[in-house]
Amino acid sequence: MKGISIKDIAKQAGVSPTTVSFVLNGKAKEKRISDQVSKKILKLAAKLKYKPNQLARGLRTGKTKTIGLIVEDIANHFFANVAKIVEEEADKFGYKVLYGSTEDNLTKARGLLEVLEYRQVDGYIITPTPNLDKEIEVLKNSRKPMVLMDRYLPQIPTNYVMVNNFQGSYDAAEYLLELGYQKIALVTTTSEQIQMKERFNGFTAAMKAHRASLPRKMCKKIPFGASKEEAVSQIMEFIKGLPGLDAIFFTTNYLGIYGIESVKELGMKIGEDVALISFDDHDLFRLHTPGITCVAQPIHDIARNVIQVLMNELNQHNNQINQVVLPATLIKRESCRKRAKTVA
Amino acid sequence: MKGISIKDIAKQAGVSPTTVSFVLNGKAKEKRISDQVSKKILKLAAKLKYKPNQLARGLRTGKTKTIGLIVEDIANHFFANVAKIVEEEADKFGYKVLYGSTEDNLTKARGLLEVLEYRQVDGYIITPTPNLDKEIEVLKNSRKPMVLMDRYLPQIPTNYVMVNNFQGSYDAAEYLLELGYQKIALVTTTSEQIQMKERFNGFTAAMKAHRASLPRKMCKKIPFGASKEEAVSQIMEFIKGLPGLDAIFFTTNYLGIYGIESVKELGMKIGEDVALISFDDHDLFRLHTPGITCVAQPIHDIARNVIQVLMNELNQHNNQINQVVLPATLIKRESCRKRAKTVA
DNA sequence: TGTTTATGCTAAATCGTTATAGCGCGTACG
């Protein structure tokens, strides 16, 4: 059950494969193929359901029309959604997507990059793991079209698309202050990922700008990779040590989820005894009662911009660097409420 | 910046490309290449970081070492997780995965199948949309390795891997009865998808087996594709019309989620006023307070079995059909509790 | 009439691999 090749069409049409190729690639006019012949070929191709062999084409042209998508975890809500839009958008340009998850593990990331090179992908969308700098640099120097996503490497100027982590957290802090919260805590992770640092910085900057205090004892770092139980118990301890606490900001959604559990476990009411706000949206935040206020990433825009930047690179090898920082959106739900101003 | 080819190695080693190919494919012994030459070639290949061009190789061998994964929605919790394991498992066999979402739309599914054919994928993993029978039949007749997932087409005998929908729902019903619930309702969708029917059938079968009644008025079908608002309001109406109702079974997780909202909206307490149980697990069910009892699909096993069946087909063209039905697991949480038996 | 130019098409090389057929040499056999 072999497929129909250009030769089969050529034979049946009584012309050379070259002619068929010209016509099928829309170069009939340019190559001065008569309308008669053109039409005959087009008809035959349709009738035989000719499908160009992308392998042969790729081998000859050096383009596979395939892009590699490296994410932290494709099963994660954020990345799964990005993967979906990326696939849809890429499809519009005739590209297919090969994907892989790094689990934020350097070795896995290296493996993925290698396989994608084998596969001759035309371009890369990468969520870099820690210490992937060297590999990114190599890729950059080989002039492969590439866009980083969700994170960037401060030392290497490259294309990237990400949310404005600083602004998002800044807005979160301002919102809490505006509502009248006064004893505000922050929970983050020990991970050195740049986006976590920026979220931390944005929040503290807003606090400072409004002359609110965020002393070190109001900030808790949960070890990266801690189990749910460990995390929850640490957060509970942290909360217990802060009497009068009225609001908590979590720098990422899984911490926020642990936070919900911790607060409930302590018998406190979310939105009444304590306000919760988290970076990143999540089904759970949306559907929880009360709804959890959060700083949402513009997933669609991120994916669309990633593809746009990549397609730009793919189509014209300008050396211009595209760095897109998209605004985060504060989604107000019932976990934060207007407070009657009381003097502490 | 061209890559290193087999010719480059051949030239530097002073041998023919054929020899290099033999050695690099582990056929040195078989093809009687001397150890001397073998070693020299291996060393050179490592030194030059030779990466075989999969395109050329694929063109020659007719194998791309790529499989196509067609799911309903890659952003959906279930499929995203399957996609993750599928990728990991495929990787172990040297395969990469191309994916796409159908949105349960026939036209999209056709488009995906076509693109994957272009791309010469070696095998297909397909979550069939309604009315995809003809295309599946064609694929089957062309003897392409293929496994259906999550659903099957009753009219066409093919490989498939899925959860035991009937048993899962059966267990759910038995569990509710065992706990002493007496006025039990079921919420499903109007979708004619086979798995939904089986879930419905399993539940009713268990009820009948235990001489419990499930009259038609206790069953609600929500239109497929209804918006969240519509669905929630319909479920609310349904519940309001059933005084004394003490438990509700939802045939799929998004209905269960709507159910949670509906029940809360009505001011009822989950697990106290009414028990909820849903087919399919979800982050929300796990993290909700109270936790929502559900019938979970063995996602890992499904993905692993899918790959195993596919690899079987890929490696040996036996015509044997593999149909794997995996048990569903009842995950008990607080949304269903032991009831003091009261006479209605 | 002889030289250009335009027209409509094709031969052949090429991409990087794999697979088949077989070459030249030395040794063993009858």
Add this chain to the structure above:
DNA sequence: CGTACGCGCTATAACGATTTAGCATAAACA
């Protein structure tokens, strides 16, 4: 002494497309 075989390797032809260079033929021009 002629032939058969084992050994270690290679030449060459694919796979299916794209692309470059160019070949006839006819029309146009001087």
